[in-house]
Amino acid sequence: MMETKKVNKKMTLLMFSGEYDKALAGLILANSAREMGLDVTIFFAFWGLTLVRDPGKMTMEDKSLFEQMFGLMTPQGVEDLPLSRMNMAGLGKAMLKEMMEDDKTPTLTDFLNGARKKGVKFYGCKLSVDVMGFKEEEFIPELEIITATEYLQDALESQIQLFI
Amino acid sequence: MMETKKVNKKMTLLMFSGEYDKALAGLILANSAREMGLDVTIFFAFWGLTLVRDPGKMTMEDKSLFEQMFGLMTPQGVEDLPLSRMNMAGLGKAMLKEMMEDDKTPTLTDFLNGARKKGVKFYGCKLSVDVMGFKEEEFIPELEIITATEYLQDALESQIQLFI
Amino acid sequence: MMETKKVNKKMTLLMFSGEYDKALAGLILANSAREMGLDVTIFFAFWGLTLVRDPGKMTMEDKSLFEQMFGLMTPQGVEDLPLSRMNMAGLGKAMLKEMMEDDKTPTLTDFLNGARKKGVKFYGCKLSVDVMGFKEEEFIPELEIITATEYLQDALESQIQLFI
Secondary structure (H helix, E strand, O other): OHHHHOOOOEEEEEEOOOOHHHHHHHHHHHHHHHHOOOEEEEEEOHHHHHHHEOOOOOOOOOOOHHHHHHHHHOOOOHHHOOOOOOOHHHHHHHHHHHHHHHOOOOOHHHHHHHHHHOOOEEEEEHHHHHHHOOOHHHEOOOOEEEOHHHHHHHHHOOOEEEEO | OHHHHOOOOEEEEEEOOOOHHHHHHHHHHHHHHHHOOOEEEEEEOHHHHHHHEOOOOOOOOOOOHHHHHHHHHOOOOHHHOOOOOOOHHHHHHHHHHHHHHHOOOOOHHHHHHHHHHOOOEEEEEHHHHHHHOOOHHHEOOOOEEEOHHHHHHHHHOOOEEEEO | OOHHHOOOOEEEEEEOOOOHHHHHHHHHHHHHHHHOOOEEEEEEOHHHHHHHEOOOOOOOOOOOHHHHHHHHHOOOOHHHOOOOOOOHHHHHHHHHHHHHHHOOOOOHHHHHHHHHHOOOEEEEEHHHHHHHOOOHHHEOOOOEEEOHHHHHHHHHOOOEEEEO
């Protein structure tokens, strides 16, 4: 009876930012919370959706010109994200990644894959997906598209909610 | 007896950012939460106050030079807000607005007016208003000035609190 | 019997940003919450750690070249932090500080020292400290290094949690 691990508590993250360092913060919290036995949900909205794009699956079909441009100009997958500060055209981020490697810290991709394996629920904001013109098949397969209302229902049942 | 709609639950947003995309996120959440029957409070602080300026009501009276400059340099009303990323001197924002229009998504102004009509409570942070030199009559009439302590009392009773 | 002041309620801030205005928001909330009798915890992660560096205690020992560069390039103590917007190479911040002074608002240093005196708990994120190569003695003495898991345990018991 491993019931003791089940705490019936929940964390809901609203991942709005599409930046390397903030994504790292969100995914480290998600992994840690799952290890503690919490239910974890991440609701990706706006720039946050760039974290869960599948780099190999961009499509240009059925998109307006702006949607095509937008798809090309925004990062494709987590390693492509800029830093929120001191990005310095990528130099700051390269430095941070070196420092993480020196320290044997897992990469952002490792934390994302860890969250996927540990059963974190991935949701994408329907309105953002529609406005940005993304297609469901352009995301990692775990991502389920839901409305802001469904996110709020989830958040109401959560002990921890953060907007990142 | 419409009592069923009343859930007696509450969301409190602290709107710190004065950016178009983050304002959109906050106001979409506020509208959705009201439709679900939640009580919703938004506490506007710092840059967030630029969202609730009434564009036609700027005054220069009783302001120091810095306060006058500040009033002129900061956005006057929601459509004037920059994007938090890829603003590109307004080009990125214009593109986002086109994409929203193509998609028949309401504008930020629509979401703000929706929140006003739906009975979202609008509070402004007293300390921020004082420091920035804004006058109460420069804001939309719904805005009530309160202290950080009053915001915290509100947040303590809320099931969802987010810092945006 | 001053038991009435003790509300047994708690606020947990995750201070991720290392910006003057956001630090001000976080520390004003922390001071106000303590005055209301709440337990207050601030968990400093990533850029947020630059708020709790002790300006006089930077060390170059036992650091890689990147860690040394990083220590030099990031702000040393609160008054050194940039604004999140309109920083304009320091001009915007100087203006804000003038406006705060005109208004007799305490400085960021005052709010930080207030929080220290009022018994706010200061925690630093272990993973961030390790990656950035900071040494425990480079921080203000109140700072205790803990893991993300320990922060989450704290947050689970809190009525208010914000990611700043």
